[in-house]
Amino acid sequence: MISYVLFILSLNVNLVHSNAWKARMNEVSHIRSPLVRAVYQRLKEDERQRNDDHHYWYSFDRARVSADVCECFIQSHQDAETEQFLSNCYEKADWIFTQLYHSIAKSILSWFMTSTSINGLLQRGSMFVFSDEQLRQLLQIGVGWEGQNMLDLGAGDGRVTEKMAKYFRQVYATEVSSTMVWRLQQKNYKILGLDEWDNGSVSFDLISCLNLLDRCNKPMTILHSMKRVLTTGVGKAIVAVVLPFKPYVEQDSTDHVPEENLLIQGQGFEEQVQFFIKKVFEPAGFVVEKFSRLPYLCEGDLHQSFYALDDAVFVIKPNS
Template structure:
């Protein structure tokens, strides 16, 4: 589920870059004043940061077969709008202080995902609708392409689902968090039970975004996706790299029962491992893929956070 990556200290991966520290002649008194000064420094760093680097790959580290399937994306209007909105929300100081207090108290007995759902905060952004259509182009789908059914697994608050939904006539979703399920129902999506979405149903398109590193049995999940896909169906799968498994629900030590054999010292070599060691053995082949930022709304520390996502358009391997 998208919101399973809480971008907090409880997750392995939190923030991709931090601004350099500088000496200050003025040091404000009070923790809130110091926090606001630090946030200003972080946001200045983010303003100057070249966001095109989020989408770049080192092709010299990729096999020819994967390099030729890479689709170059860029920070488009919807992506920049998400960043602007995140900056605006992050500047609501008293709201952010309230959120911090609620997280501190409710975190004793609620998951980060459920707290975010209750507060209506922490929305994620993976890929815009326009970027999604660009990823479809190598499959000979044109910009008018529309399909019957989408199943979005682990849909979180539905904000990421909303970027895909215009290309489908019917949208189904799954989600573990009860608060997030309520939000999804309010947005008009049909919420399926996590235990039987794959029973007696077939889908034209299944999205599984940032879920295989956040579920207890990712190999079982991939097989369920494979058997629930129509013969000519397509899968959109995203995974945070470097890979780090963390199970928010049902695992006391937050470790999954099934470990994925993803290895490699850098992003590109881990992409190769995802395809070679996980996707191909489980019956999928890559149509196209790209590198995108996995964005999250920020807080009093900075306006937004990101992790590096590899996103794949997949089909069933021909036998």
């Protein structure tokens, strides 16, 4: 058994997908080693995923929402930039030694660091929310469009921020994790404190709030603050929400339940989208310009090359 494990770990990336590798894996698939089995099952899943256009990631049943909601919907698909991200995920998952190192390091660091900080330290688990083309469709802007400034709330490692940053002269960001703040500073983004971004000293042409409302303690307070500091007349916000909505507060909460619970209702993706528009955004003083259904993708590990959640991505603006 040990010889088989050593055999797997000694393979380079090019050999992983060779016929010899696949034949060898068929020979050892009965072995109980968790490592061998994890790699084998991931390779089988990768082969299936590579031949899938993932149309279900983007599907939306218009018959389940009202006509005015339908008018705002943008149909998306798996484009070249999304495929490139997935390709990079497959490649990184094949770095066996790196994945083993990450797994061991995470198990140790998790005793005194959050998952977000660990990912920032190890430079793993980068996210993908939208491609450049999908972003421009949502914001209704051209390739050469340029705005004054933007703010990314909970920017993480800044990989998604980069997609938006090229359209603005000045980029601001907030982030709870000190490790992620360090990563953002490396990209020369201006970091604002959690009690500083909404004090009125700066207004923003765009505020991005991507997959934050289900991870923060006061989501409605954040929405009201966003409305207050958007640039009058031109300011918009792009908000991504994982559905079904399942809030979980990682920091500053003993029970991980938010102080402001949105209590989203609806049996499926479409119904929860409509609830967000009618019962969350509109009462907060926003109108929805556009929205789309997109996969919220994350780089994977030894077990899966990537992870995917269903995201509703809205572009909203103040109603007055």
